[in-house]
Amino acid sequence: MDSSLPKIPKVTRLSRIARYLILKSILDVIIVGVFAVSFYYSAFNPHFRGWFDEAGEQGMKGWVIDRSQPDNRVEVQLYVDDHFVESHAADYPRPDLVTAGMSRDERHGFSFNAPRLAAGEHEARVYAVHASGVGARRALQMIGVPIKFNVGR
Amino acid sequence: MHAGESNSLSFRETVKEEKLRANDKGEAVSVLSDRLIAAWEIASVIISFMLAEWVVRPQAGESKLIGAVPLSLAFILMFLSHRARGLTARDAGWRLDNLFAAVRLLIIPTIFGALLIILIGKLTGGFNSTKPRDWQWVLWLPLWALVQQYALQGFINARAQILWGRGWRSILLVACAFALLHLPNPWLTLATFAGGLIWAAIYQRAPNLFALALSHALLSLLIVWALPASILNSLRVGFRYLG
Numbered sequence: 001m002d003s004s005l006p007k008i009p010k011v012t013r014l015s016r017i018a019r020y021l022i023l024k025s026i027l028d029v030i031i032v033g034v035f036a037v038s039f040y041y042s043a044f045n046p047h048f049r050g051w052f053d054e055a056g057e058q059g060m061k062g063w064v065i066d067r068s069q070p071d072n073r074v075e076v077q078l079y080v081d082d083h084f085v086e087s088h089a090a091d092y093p094r095p096d097l098v099t100a101g102m103s104r105d106e107r108h109g110f111s112f113n114a115p116r117l118a119a120g121e122h123e124a125r126v127y128a129v130h131a132s133g134v135g136a137r138r139a140l141q142m143i144g145v146p147i148k149f150n151v152g153r
Numbered sequence: 154m155h156a157g158e159s160n161s162l163s164f165r166e167t168v169k170e171e172k173l174r175a176n177d178k179g180e181a182v183s184v185l186s187d188r189l190i191a192a193w194e195i196a197s198v199i200i201s202f203m204l205a206e207w208v209v210r211p212q213a214g215e216s217k218l219i220g221a222v223p224l225s226l227a228f229i230l231m232f233l234s235h236r237a238r239g240l241t242a243r244d245a246g247w248r249l250d251n252l253f254a255a256v257r258l259l260i261i262p263t264i265f266g267a268l269l270i271i272l273i274g275k276l277t278g279g280f281n282s283t284k285p286r287d288w289q290w291v292l293w294l295p296l297w298a299l300v301q302q303y304a305l306q307g308f309i310n311a312r313a314q315i316l317w318g319r320g321w322r323s324i325l326l327v328a329c330a331f332a333l334l335h336l337p338n339p340w341l342t343l344a345t346f347a348g349g350l351i352w353a354a355i356y357q358r359a360p361n362l363f364a365l366a367l368s369h370a371l372l373s374l375l376i377v378w379a380l381p382a383s384i385l386n387s388l389r390v391g392f393r394y395l396g
Contacts, residue, residue, distance in 0.1 A: 014186050016237045021193050024230050028200060031223055032208060039212050 043139050045130040048074065049102065050090075052144030055124035057151055060112040064090045064128050064143050065103050075129040077140065078112045081122055085115050087129070117151045124149065191315035194234055195330070198308060201227035202334050206391025231308045245307035246362040255355060255364035262351045263368045267375055274379025285378045298369035299362060305331055305349070306356040306365060319357050327353035335390045344376065 050064030064074045073089040094109035102108075110126065124147050127140035204223040213219035235245065242248075274280055285291060309330055313323035328349030335341040352365050377388065386394055 011186070013237050013239070014190050017190050017194065017234050020230055020233050020237070021190070021197055024197055024201075024226055027226055028197075028204060028223065031204060031226075035208050035212050 042132045043130075043137055044141060045128075045139075048128050048130070048141055048143070050074075050108075050128065050143040052124075052126045052147060055114075055147035056149045057114050059114050060124050060126065060147075061092075061110065062126055062143055063092075063094045063097055063102075063109045064126075065097070065108045066128075070103060071105075073107065076110045076143065077127045077129060079125045079127065080115060080117065086112055088112075090128075119151050121148055121150050123147070188316050191312040194230070194312050195309050195316070195326070197230060198227045198304060199330055199333065201230075202304075203391070206334065206393075208392075211392040227304070231304065234308075240311075244360075245303065245311065246356065246360040246365075247303075247307070248361060249363070251359045251361050252364055255359035255361035256367075258355045258359055259364055259368045262355075263371060266348070266351075266372050270372065270375045270379050274381075277381050277384060279379045279381045279384075281381065282378050285374060291374065294373055295366055295370040298373060299366035302352065302362050302365040302369055306352060306360070307362055310353050310356050314357070324350060324353040324357065338386060338388075338390050338394050340380070340384050341388065341390060344372075348372065 045066060045068070047066055047068035048064060049067055050062060052060070052062040054061050060078055064076060066072055066074050073091040075087060076090045077087040078085040088110070090110040091107045092109035092111045093106045095106045097103045097108055098106050112126075126143045128143055130139045130141060131137065132139065201223040205220050209223055210217075210220040235242075305327060310323065310327045313326045317323045317326070328346050331349035332342045332346035335345045348369070352369065356365060377385065
């Protein structure tokens with residue numbers, strides 16, 4: 001193989017290949033970075049704004065807006081004690097959102113009836129649903145914080 | 154005067170010896186650098202293929218062009234590396250003068266592999282695939298096999314020989330690299346490891362990419378035809394196999 005090599009010193013040839021390898025490694029890292037960021041951005045919507053206001057025997061209430069598509073109604077799912085309870089679109093009227101300048105229209109609230117629960121302490125969580133990958137993926141993003149509540153006998 | 158002459162000779166000898174030592178050291182450093190660079194080149198190309206399979210393709214969905222971005226970088230690196238090393242296309246195995254020698258070496262392992270695939274196909278209730286009737290796929294297969302053999306043998310095997318010389322260690326490295334790129338599909342990983350061993354060993358004896366691509370394409374066609382879809386999972390590899 002060496003007989004066909006041009007008259008370039010071996011060290012120069014190797015340092016040239018090393019430069020190519022360094023450049024390619026940098027491009028590989030950029031590719032991974034771009035794909036990681038774009039995946040995160042598409043799989044998890046960074047534009048959701050909302051809050052889980054209250055949870056109790058009377059029901060669970062809150063609001064959520066997708067600020068990238070403020071006219072759309074976000075699908076929300078209620079979980080109590082880590083068990084799925086119900087899912088619907090957040091289209092309950094919340095006039096306070098318009099007053100606070102959070103939205104142009106008021107239909108971004110959610111309201112769930114409380115499920116039948118045994119007496120004792122329970123924890124409720126509400127998640128906004130975000131579909132991506134042409135419907136191939138559905139990610140749940142928690143709205144606000146989990147709320148603990150008590151059910152009496 | 155005798156003493157002076159003696160001193161002068163010994164000085165010259167010392168200088169000569171030092172120069173030889175320096176040369177040996179330089180050569181040793183160069184050999185070491187050559188092996189390090191070859192190892193880095195192998196790793197870099199494998200990383201590109203793995204990026205395509207595990208990072209880019211799953212995210213790109215059906216867009217194969219986006220998946221080709223890291224592969225293009227790998228092929229650009231291979232081309233530039235060949236040029237920098239002053240190697241010709243013939244050195245990589247793009248040649249016809251040893252075609253029959255390579256075919257002769259490949260006939261028995263390819264027939265044996267084909268019989269084994271047919272046997273497994275019979276035992277597992279295969280031979281149901283309609284894929285071999287897709288003439289576009291059948292025409293594309295030898296080209297894809299040629300591209301894979303170029304990357305695997307023309308580049309990885311050639312660099313593995315710089316790293317460890319001809320022999321079982323470089324052959325094993327090529328087979329492991331080929332199998333690694335077909336994870337986590339268990340049957341394809343096994344098949345490519347076996348194929349990688351045989352093709353790498355034959356490339357080291359008769360470096361001809363056309364003959365290897367022919368064997369690769371024939372066995373791939375037979376695998377797709379003979380083995381049931383439940384085993385092959387549509388030849389999916391990388392992250393897409395899991396989805």
